[in-house]
Amino acid sequence: xxxxxxxxxxxxxxxxxxxxxxxxxxxxxxxxxxxxxxxxxxxxxxxxxxxxxxxxxxxxxxxxxxxxxxxxxxxxxxxxxxxxxxxxxxxxxxxxxxxxxxxxxxxxxxxxxxxxxxxxxxxxxxxxxxxxxxxxxxxxxxxxxxxxxxxxxxxxxxxxxxxxxxxxxxxxxxxxxxxxxxxxxxxxxxxxxxxxxxxxxxxxxxxxxxxxxxxxxxxxxxxxxxxxxxxxxxxxxxxxxxxxxxxxxxxxx
Amino acid sequence: xxxxxxxxxxxxxxxxxxxxxxxxxxxxxxxxxxxxxxxxxxxxxxxxxxxxxxxxxxxxxxxxxxxxxxxxxxxxxxxxxxxxxxxxxxxxxxxxxxxxxxxxxxxxxxxxxxxxxxxxxxxxxxxxxxxxxxxxxxxxxxxxxxxxxxxxxxxxxxxxxxxxxxxxxxxxxxxxxxxxxxxxxxxxxxxxxxxxxxx
Numbered sequence: 001x002x003x004x005x006x007x008x009x010x011x012x013x014x015x016x017x018x019x020x021x022x023x024x025x026x027x028x029x030x031x032x033x034x035x036x037x038x039x040x041x042x043x044x045x046x047x048x049x050x051x052x053x054x055x056x057x058x059x060x061x062x063x064x065x066x067x068x069x070x071x072x073x074x075x076x077x078x079x080x081x082x083x084x085x086x087x088x089x090x091x092x093x094x095x096x097x098x099x100x101x102x103x104x105x106x107x108x109x110x111x112x113x114x115x116x117x118x119x120x121x122x123x124x125x126x127x128x129x130x131x132x133x134x135x136x137x138x139x140x141x142x143x144x145x146x147x148x149x150x151x152x153x154x155x156x157x158x159x160x161x162x163x164x165x166x167x168x169x170x171x172x173x174x175x176x177x178x179x180x181x182x183x184x185x186x187x188x189x190x191x192x193x194x195x196x197x198x199x200x201x202x203x204x205x206x207x208x209x210x211x212x213x214x215x216x217x218x219x220x221x222x223x224x225x226x227x228x229x230x231x232x233x234x235x236x237x238x239x240x241x242x243x244x245x246x247x248x249x250x251x252x253x
Numbered sequence: 254x255x256x257x258x259x260x261x262x263x264x265x266x267x268x269x270x271x272x273x274x275x276x277x278x279x280x281x282x283x284x285x286x287x288x289x290x291x292x293x294x295x296x297x298x299x300x301x302x303x304x305x306x307x308x309x310x311x312x313x314x315x316x317x318x319x320x321x322x323x324x325x326x327x328x329x330x331x332x333x334x335x336x337x338x339x340x341x342x343x344x345x346x347x348x349x350x351x352x353x354x355x356x357x358x359x360x361x362x363x364x365x366x367x368x369x370x371x372x373x374x375x376x377x378x379x380x381x382x383x384x385x386x387x388x389x390x391x392x393x394x395x396x397x398x399x400x401x402x403x404x405x406x407x408x409x410x411x412x413x414x415x416x417x418x419x420x421x422x423x424x425x426x427x428x429x430x431x432x433x434x435x436x437x438x439x440x441x442x443x444x445x446x447x448x449x450x451x452x
Binding site: 001059068071095124128142171196212229230 | 305
C-alpha cells in the first residue's frame with residue numbers, strides 16, 4: 001500500500017512539474033463540466049442563482065475527498081457567480097464543511113476585488129445528522145428534506161450536486177428537480193447511488209469524474225498532474241491484473 | 254501568515270498518514286490526540302452551523318416578503334426548544350429520547366416512504382428505451398426483475414449472470430477509479446498544492 005502511494009507520488013510530481021514547464025495534456029470531454037461552464041450565461045441572463053449541494057460528508061471523515069471535490073466546483077461557481085452578480089446558494093449537511101465553504105467563497109470575492117459583496121448566508125448548513133456528527137450516515141433525511149423545499153420553491157437556474165450522498169438523500173433532492181425539468185448536474189462516488197444519478201441528472205458525473213472538477217474547471221497544474229497520475233496508476237493496475245490472470249491461467253503463478 | 258495553515262495541514266496530515274502505516278508510540282499518541290482535536294473542532298463547527306442557521310432564518314423572517322417565512326419561525330422555535338431540552342435535561346434523557354422517538358423518527362419515516370414513489374418515477378424516466386444504451390439498461394432491469402419470480406425459474410441463471418458478471422465488473426471498475434481519485438485528492442491536500450482552507 002505504502003509502495004503504491006509512493007509510486008503515485010512520483011508520477012504525480014513528475015506530471016505536475018511537466019505541466020508547470022508547459023506540457024499540455026488533452027482531457028476527454030465530460031458533458032457535466034461542459035454544461036457547468038455554460039450555466040452562468042443562462043444564470044446571469046435570467047438573474048437566477050444556481051444551487052450547489054456539497055453533500056452530507058464533512059472535511060474530516062472518510063468521505064472528505066468527495067467534499068474536497070465539491071469545494072473545487074464551489075470555487076468555480078463562486079468565481080462565475082461573483083462576476084455575474086448571481087452568487088450560488090450552497091447547502092451542506094456536515095458542520096465541518098461550512099467554515100471551509102464560506103472561506104472558499106470569501107477568498108474568491110476578495111481575489112476578484114469585491115470583498116464587501118460576500119454574503120456568509122449564501123452557504124447554509126440546512127440540517128445535520130442528529131445521531132452522529134463524526135461519521136456521515138446515508139440517511140440524512142433532515143438535510144434532504146430542507147434542500148427539497150429549496151429546490152421546489154425557490155427560483156433557480158440549475159441544481160448542482162457534487163459530494164457524498166446516500167441513496168435516499170440523493171433521490172429526495174434530485175427527483176423534484178427532475179420533475180420540474182430543471183438543469184441538473186451532479187454525481188457522487190458511491191456506486192449504489194449511481195443509478196439515481198443516471199436517472200435524475202441531466203448531466204451526470206459518474207464515480208471518479210467528480211474528482212476531475214479542478215482540472216476541467218480551473219486547469220490548475222496540480223489538478224491536471226494528479227489526473228495524469230490517476231490514469232498512469234490505472235494503466236499499471238490493469239497491466240498488473242491482466243498479467244496476474246495470464247500467469248495464473250498458464251499455471252506459472 | 255499564509256504559510257502557517259499550509260504547514261499545519263501538511264504536518265498533521267503526514268503524522269496521521271504515518272500513524273496509519275507504522276506502529277510507533279510517539280506516532281500513536283500524536284495520531285490519537287489529533288483525532289480528539291477533530292472531535293472538538295467538529296463540536297465548534299456545529300456551533301458555527303447553528304449560528305448560520307439562525308442568521309439565515311432570521312433574515313428571512315425580518316424581510317417578511319420572502320415566501321415561507323412562517324416556516325422559518327417554526328425552524329427557530331423548534332431549534333430553541335430542542336436545544337433548551339438538551340441543555341436542561343442533558344443527553345441521554347427521557348425528554349430528548351421522546352423527541353427523537355416521537356417527532357424525529359416519524360418524520361424521517363414519512364419522508365423515507367416518499368422515496369418509493371420517487372424511485373418509481375425515476376425508473377420510468379431512466380428505463381425508457383430511447384437509444385441502444387437505455388435499451389440495454391431496460392433489458393438488464395427486466396431480466397433482474399423477472400428472474401426473481403419463482404414462476405420464471407429459467408431466468409434465474411440469467412439474473413445471476415447479470416448481477417455477478419457485468420454489474421459487478423462495472424462496479425469494481427468504478428470503485429478502483431474512486432480509490433485512485435480519493436488518493437489523488439488526498440495527496441494534493443497533503444503536499445499543500447490544493448488549499449481550500451487558506452488564501
